[in-house]
Amino acid sequence: MAGATRTPIASARAALSVAAELSNAFAEDAGARDAHRILPHEQVAALKESGLLALTVPAEYGGLDVPVVVLAEVMRLLAHGDPSIGQIPHSHFTFLEALRLQGTPAQQAYFYGLVLDGALLANAQSERGPHPIDVDTTTLTVAAGGYVLQGRKYYSTGALFADWLIVRASRADGSGPVPTAATAKAIAFVPRDAPGVQIVDDWDGMGQRTTASGSVTLTAVEVPGEHVLEFSPIFTRPTVYGARAQLLHAALDVGIATAALEEAVRQAAKARPHFEASVSSAVEDPTLVQAAGELTVTVRGAQALLAEAARQIDTARADLTQDSAAAASIAVAIAKVAAARAAVEAGSTLFEFGGTRSASASGNLSRYWRDARTHTLHDATRWKVRHIGNYTLAGTKPPRHGQL
Incomplete structure (x- = not known):
């Protein structure tokens, strides 16, 4: 296509x-x-x-x-x-x-x-429960001339815009037990208009509203063998696959943070000063100046950590070992935590710069916080902090997995 x-x-x-x-x-x-x-x-x-x-x-x-x-x-x-x-x-x-x-x-x-x-390319990867997130009940079964896909995916970001869907599925022969986290996985490249593919824009999240992160239903979708790649082997050896994917999520959060900081500056330029400040403009208010400095440190710090983590991945790719891959993953985890915190904080703090007028629905400034809060739910940063702590104190390498 x-x-x-x-x-x-x-x-x-x-x-x-x-x-x-x-x-x-x-x-x-x-x-x-x-x-x-x-x-x-x-x-x-x-x-x-x-x-x-x-x-x-x-x-x-x-x-x-x-x-x-x-x-x-x-x-x-x-x-x-x-x-x-x-x-x-x-x-x-x-x-x-x-x-x-x-x-x-x-x-x-x-x-x-x-x-x-x-x-x-767009993903058809995540599924809803009650099974854990690392279990794919969508199956890829051997059939004459190739494979057949059967299942349903959710949060398929960008599927409506895509030329090809990348579907993650469990290997199945049609007679085995329900797939588990240990079941071998593959990914199939499927044209978005292939027979048996239905894409529905049913994403109703409070943020990231126009990603078209809807559901994909796969009903007896035929896939040629040459359009299937084994996925599980990626995580049996050192790679930066997971770290790289997480880094791109961190980049999105940093982008939200830098945009929210920029919006905060615009709001401050239009805001009235607090009467107790005895100044002629909001940007001269010493408490707002302090807030601007604090927020800038948070946002620019996250931006710097993003760049450093990216360099660590480039370094690891040039000399890939278990140690270099682990170091890159930890650098990304640090950047991810900083980015998530910066995005949520910037999206909330920008209202301090504009005052009550900035809460007007017509301005729709809540979208920065809504986008940040929604996107940062992709991968719990509390687990990132735990991996960082274990690595710092005991040199424990973070796990390898494909949850993006």
Whole structure:
């Protein structure tokens, strides 16, 4: 399935420039799209045409293969403009890494070629309970000429905009027990308009409203063998797959934080000073000056930790061992915790800068906090803190898993 015709990007610097331009464009009507749940079809089309979706395609297949530090900043910029749009390519870049790690040369040539032409990949990965999050009841069963997918996925971010769905499923022969966390998993590349695929935009979250994170139902979907990759083996050896995926989530949170800080500054410029400050403008109020300094330290600290974690991943990829992979994972965990805290704090504190007028529904400034609070629920930071503590005190390496 062909995607949009893309514009080639020749360098990392050009990629950052393109991302900054898109960020500005995405920000223009982000508040209105959020308020009315207007899906960003035009904006996603612009993303496909920009060439950014091909940034991680390996050089041997015609891509730029940018360092993770560049990819993280691209994701932050997109989220700074509109966090919902910024989240849409997360799975795209994550599963391209799975393709790099597990794909055959023929699979890589085929799917990288589609991405170079502008194709967008989206996930159909998470499921609802009561089973644990690391269990996939969606099954991939061997059939004549390939496989058959059967099941239902939720929180399938960006599926409505995608050219291909990447479906995570348990291996099954149709006669075994219900899948468990230990059941071998594979991922299947499925055209979004394949027979048996139904995508419903039933996401009703308070934040990240226009990600189209709806449900995907798979009813006897036929999948050729060449469109299936083994997924479980990624976690049997040292890789930065999980750390890289988590880093991109952290980049989204930092993008929300930097945008909220920027909005706070705009609000302060329009606010009335507190009468006790005896100053002519709110930006001269010493208590607001203090708040601005504190928030800036929090947000810029998270931004710096994001860049440092990205560098750690690039370093680990260049010399991949159990120790380097663990160090990268811990660096990402630290960045993730800092990013989540910064996003939620900035989204809440910005109202202090604008005062009561900033709480007007017409301004829709609550979207910063709503987006932050919603997105930071993806992966509990309390577990990140625990892994950081164990690593610090005892050198305990964090677990390897594919929960994104």
